[in-house]
Amino acid sequence: MALLAVSSLSKSFGGVTAVNNLSFEVQPGAIFGIIGPNGAGKTSLFNVLTGFIKASGGSVQFRGQEVLGKKPYEIVELGMARSFQLVKPFFGMTALETLLLPSWSPRIQRHGRDRGALERAAEQRLEQIGLAARGALRVDDLNQGELRLLDIARALSTEPDLLFLDEPFSGLGHEHIARLSTLLMQLRDRGVTIVIIEHRLRELMRLVDRVMVINFGSKLAEGNPADIVREPAVIEAYLGSKGKDLAAASS
Numbered sequence: 021m022a023l024l025a026v027s028s029l030s031k032s033f034g035g036v037t038a039v040n041n042l043s044f045e046v047q048p049g050a051i052f053g054i055i056g057p058n059g060a061g062k063t064s065l066f067n068v069l070t071g072f073i074k075a076s077g078g079s080v081q082f083r084g085q086e087v088l089g090k091k092p093y094e095i096v097e098l099g100m101a102r103s104f105q106l107v108k109p110f111f112g113m114t115a116l117e118t119l120l121l122p123s124w125s126p127r128i129q130r131h132g133r134d135r136g137a138l139e140r141a142a143e144q145r146l147e148q149i150g151l152a153a154r155g156a157l158r159v160d161d162l163n164q165g166e167l168r169l170l171d172i173a174r175a176l177s178t179e180p181d182l183l184f185l186d187e188p189f190s191g192l193g194h195e196h197i198a199r200l201s202t203l204l205m206q207l208r209d210r211g212v213t214i215v216i217i218e219h220r221l222r223e224l225m226r227l228v229d230r231v232m233v234i235n236f237g238s239k240l241a242e243g244n245p246a247d248i249v250r251e252p253a254v255i256e257a258y259l260g261s262k263g264k265d266l267a268a269a270s271s
């Protein structure tokens with residue numbers, strides 16, 4: 021059974037249809053990429069899937085359970101977590117404190133870990149993401165790339181089974197992208213399913229098992245990365261000359 025089954029999902033903002041009758045499935049243990057031009061509806065899709073905005077119609081099932089209509093914290097409780105394209109940290113808190121906050125969620129509290137264990141877990145998470153030396157710094161003093169990594173670590177702190185990442189590579193240098201890619205593959209190997217929106221196509225295509233292309237809120241194509249970069253409709257609508265480079269790189 022699919023871990024996530026999205027069926028005929030739509031979202032309109034007045035006269036703008038951001039997500040248009042979209043259906044797709046994500047299998048357990050996959051890394052699933054979502055690409056498309058600016059304004060294609062990718063972030064709106066994540067916002068609906070994670071309960072931040074209401075759908076206009078359709079169905080979203082996580083492990084066979086309907087999640088449309090649930091609040092973001094209820095969705096986290098079920099085992100889904102997300103990072104944000106625009107990171108809005110709690111200014112004044114340290115990086116380590118930011119990662120301790122999600123420990124108070126019922127999902128983590130039910131393990132009954134003491135404060136020392138929760139702090140060690142937060143420190144490990146900082147290390148995993150490459151921010152071990154930044155734990156005591158206030159988030160106000162972190163740069164955009166570091167804030168993005170911290171936001172991903174924050175999402176991981178709820179120990180999700182399904183992780184949504186909105187442009188995780190944006191603003192990161194090659195070293196951090198390589199480190200984050202390795203971490204995502206390790207998470208996948210441990211059974212975490214990952215859905216990624218990303219414009220850095222070369223880096224994304226190396227990581228994903230399957231990719232969906234959306235344009236004007238509708239699915240344009242879906243398949244494995246090597247086939248998708250050769251799809252004429254995708255090249256015309258989105259990849260353009262970048263598509264030829266990508267096709268050459270993935271052959």
Ligand SMILES: Nc1ncnc2c1ncn2[C@@H]1O[C@H](COP(=O)(O)OP(=O)(O)OP(=O)(O)O)[C@@H](O)[C@H]1O
Pocket residue numbers: 033036037038056057058059060061062063064065105
């Ligand atoms: N809150 C909103 N109110 C009105 N229109 C919105 C709102 N959010 C998104 N839209 C519109 O919905 C469409 C899809 O936007 P969305 O941000 O989901 O695209 P995207 O694929 O994530 O783009 P990008 O790659 O630039 O982040 C756009 O036309 C956008 O202007």
